[in-house]
Amino acid sequence: KAGVTQTPRYLIKTRGQQVTLSCSPISGHRSVSWYQQTPGQGLQFLFEYFSETQRNKGNFPGRFSGRQFSNSRSEMNVSTLELGDSALYLCASSDAGSETQYFGPGTRLLVL
Amino acid sequence: AQSVTQPDIHITVSEGASLELRCNYSYGATPYLFWYVQSPGQGLQLLLKYFSGDTLVQGIKGFEAEFKRSQSSFNLRKPSVHWSDAAEYFCAVGVMNYGGSQGNLIFGKGTKLSVKP
Numbered sequence: 060k061a062g063v064t065q066t067p068r069y070l071i072k073t074r075g076q077q078v079t080l081s082c083s084p085i086s087g088h089r090s091v092s093w094y095q096q097t098p099g100q101g102l103q104f105l106f107e108y109f110s111e112t113q114r115n116k117g118n119f120p121g122r123f124s125g126r127q128f129s130n131s132r133s134e135m136n137v138s139t140l141e142l143g144d145s146a147l148y149l150c151a152s153s154d155a156g157s158e159t160q161y162f163g164p165g166t167r168l169l170v171l
Numbered sequence: 172a173q174s175v176t177q178p179d180i181h182i183t184v185s186e187g188a189s190l191e192l193r194c195n196y197s198y199g200a201t202p203y204l205f206w207y208v209q210s211p212g213q214g215l216q217l218l219l220k221y222f223s224g225d226t227l228v229q230g231i232k233g234f235e236a237e238f239k240r241s242q243s244s245f246n247l248r249k250p251s252v253h254w255s256d257a258a259e260y261f262c263a264v265g266v267m268n269y270g271g272s273q274g275n276l277i278f279g280k281g282t283k284l285s286v287k288p
Contacts, residue, residue, distance in 0.1 A: 102261065102278040115275050149214055158203045158222065158265045160276060162215040
């Protein structure tokens with residue numbers, strides 16, 4: 060099976076803009092989780108979607124949002140970008156009922 | 172609150188030497204524990220996981236980890252390190268509720284491994 064794919068791999072934006080990142084899970088996986096990785100804060104959980112519903116959310120401001128489509132593909136959106144949003148954004152998928160998450164390569168976002 | 176501590180930020184070992192990376196967790200129930208590895212600029216690759224049963228688990232690339240409930244630890248080991256093992260290693264605990272996984276992993280800050288030739 061193909062692994063988790065994320066697009067784009069790299070992005071450069073300026074403050075105040077918005078950005079949309081995409082994640083395609085492993086075929087058959089219905090759960091998609093998103094994480095932010097920064098040198099200072101490490102890996103932090105953003106949110107998780109299962110069957111198009113957000114089941115869990117981390118401690119991030121409302122500027123961070125996401126959605127999941129019927130084919131389990133997921134997008135996350137960050138509005139009104141701030142310099143501190145520069146990070147590696149990782150997506151992970153898991154099978155229904157499984158606790159094991161498989162990660163994609165990430166999208167590196169740089170906010171100038 | 173749940174947390175994961177990796178006490179060593181950076182470890183350097185010689186190629187061929189043994190390796191142990193430490194991980195301590197704080198979690199109210201029986202934890203679901205994971206070790207992931209990340210090469211520069213890459214995502215996370217699952218090395219191994221512990222859910223229940225045998226407390227010594229085997230993973231990929233010759234890694235193993237031992238769950239010790241009394242010490243709240245889940246240390247990663249490898250008997251002989253290869254230069255290609257140089258990477259950052261993350262320990263994580265899975266947050267669960269009565270319905271199962273919450274899709275939320277809590278990660279330690281990571282241990283960067285350097286390998287000397």
